[in-house]
Amino acid sequence: xxxxxxxxxxxxxxxxxxxxxxxxxxxxxxxxxxxxxxxxxxxxxxxxxxxxxxxxxxxxxxxxxxxxxxxxxxxxxxxxxxxxxxxxxxxxxxxxxxxxxxxxxxxxxxxxxxxxxxxxxxxxxxxxxxxxxxxxxxxxxxxxxxxxxxxxxxxxxxxxxxxxxxxxxxxxxxxxxxxxxxxxxxxxxxxxxxxxxxxxxxxxxxxxxxxxxxxxxxxxxxxxxxxxxxxxxxxxxxxxxxxxxxxxxxxxxxxxxxxxxxxxxxxxxxxxxxxxxxxxxxxxxxxxxxxxxx
Numbered sequence: 001x002x003x004x005x006x007x008x009x010x011x012x013x014x015x016x017x018x019x020x021x022x023x024x025x026x027x028x029x030x031x032x033x034x035x036x037x038x039x040x041x042x043x044x045x046x047x048x049x050x051x052x053x054x055x056x057x058x059x060x061x062x063x064x065x066x067x068x069x070x071x072x073x074x075x076x077x078x079x080x081x082x083x084x085x086x087x088x089x090x091x092x093x094x095x096x097x098x099x100x101x102x103x104x105x106x107x108x109x110x111x112x113x114x115x116x117x118x119x120x121x122x123x124x125x126x127x128x129x130x131x132x133x134x135x136x137x138x139x140x141x142x143x144x145x146x147x148x149x150x151x152x153x154x155x156x157x158x159x160x161x162x163x164x165x166x167x168x169x170x171x172x173x174x175x176x177x178x179x180x181x182x183x184x185x186x187x188x189x190x191x192x193x194x195x196x197x198x199x200x201x202x203x204x205x206x207x208x209x210x211x212x213x214x215x216x217x218x219x220x221x222x223x224x225x226x227x228x229x230x231x232x233x234x235x236x237x238x239x240x241x242x243x244x245x246x247x248x249x250x251x252x253x254x255x256x257x258x259x260x261x262x263x264x265x266x267x268x269x270x271x272x273x274x275x276x277x278x279x280x281x282x283x284x285x286x287x288x289x290x291x292x293x294x
Contacts, residue, residue, distance in 0.1 A: 003030065004052035005225035006061075006232040010211035011039050011047040011200075023214055024049050027221040036061030037174070037203060042084050045069075045200035046211055054229045056289050060236065060264065060277070064204030065149070067171045070195055072182040074101070075163035077192030081117045081179035091191040093164045098156050101166060104188040108181050109151045113143040117179045147173040148181070165196065205235055229291065230274045237266040240285075242275060250275050251292045255284040264288055 011020055017038045025033045028051050036048035036058040045068075050058045075093040078085035118141060150171040157165040166185075170178060179195045186193020201208050210226070217224045227235065238261050246256050247269040256267075256278070263279030269292070276287040 005054045005228040007049040007224055007226055008206045008211045009047045009049055010213050011044055013044050016041050020047055027217055027224050029222045034058050042082055043198040046203050046208055048203050048206055051225050053291055063174045065173055067202040068178050069199045069201055070168050070178050071197040072166045072193055073163050073196045074186050074193045075191050078194040081183040082195040089192050092162050093191050096189050102153055104185045105151055108184055109148045111147050114146045114180050115143045116141045116177050146176040233266040233274045240265055240267045242267050244270055247275055255286045258285050
């Protein structure tokens with residue numbers, strides 16, 4: 001089995017994304033491992049891991065759309081906007097109707113300007129925001145434009161006095177913070193809100209149904225890659241098949257004639273091997289990254 005490729009991992013709670021990378025490095029017996037988009041320690045679900053040459057695909061995975069199943073608790077605000085942080089305010093929710101909750105969440109769909117959670121991995125002058133917060137600093141992050149293309153309310157539960165738990169399914173652009181959705185819904189309703197559960201169900205076309213647990217990967221080690229490089233690129237990108245001459249040109253970094261494919265797209269040699277990820281500009285098809293074996 002190829003050692004270059006992607007692994008769709010079902011990340012357990014309590015581990016950082018870096019913890020998972022460290023585990024895969026040990027199982028795959030290589031240092032060349034990375035992940036395609038951070039999940040908070042509390043969160044579970046789809047974490048795409050790249051091994052070997054496939055680590056170079058991760059920049060595209062990071063930018064892919066994502067889907068989540070989440071639970072928002074209204075009536076409590078926390079310092080981290082999730083259940084891992086201390087509660088900083090509690091407000092009774094008796095007057096908050098189901099219709100008001102649905103309206104507040106509906107207002108957070110579409111293209112929105114979202115202020116990321118202060119306790120996030122965003123860097124400020126080279127240092128992670130969460131480290132500055134934990135060091136006692138006050139952090140103000142600028143809003144960024146994100147897209148919440150789907151936010152379905154699955155259930156509104158009043159099982160616990162003074163709080164309301166709202167189960168939601170969300171599909172959104174890369175860079176969207178579901179914790180911030182919970183916070184902003186709570187602010188709009190005047191009662192505060194935070195996230196109590198988060199499970200990532202998809203990254204691009206990679207879904208939970210094909211994800212492996214770390215226990216399953218342990219059993220397969222060192223052959224942990226379940227989507228070899230060629231198959232991963234075929235799944236994730238539009239495809240172009242090159243002739244032998246085009247293969248030689250592209251393998252050495254040369255441009256091809258355009259094919260009119262919206263890029264970036266993957267170019268394969270006559271044997272089905274991945275050569276490069278290509279985009280078209282100025283009338284030529286040029287490699288963004290060359291992945292053909294040296």
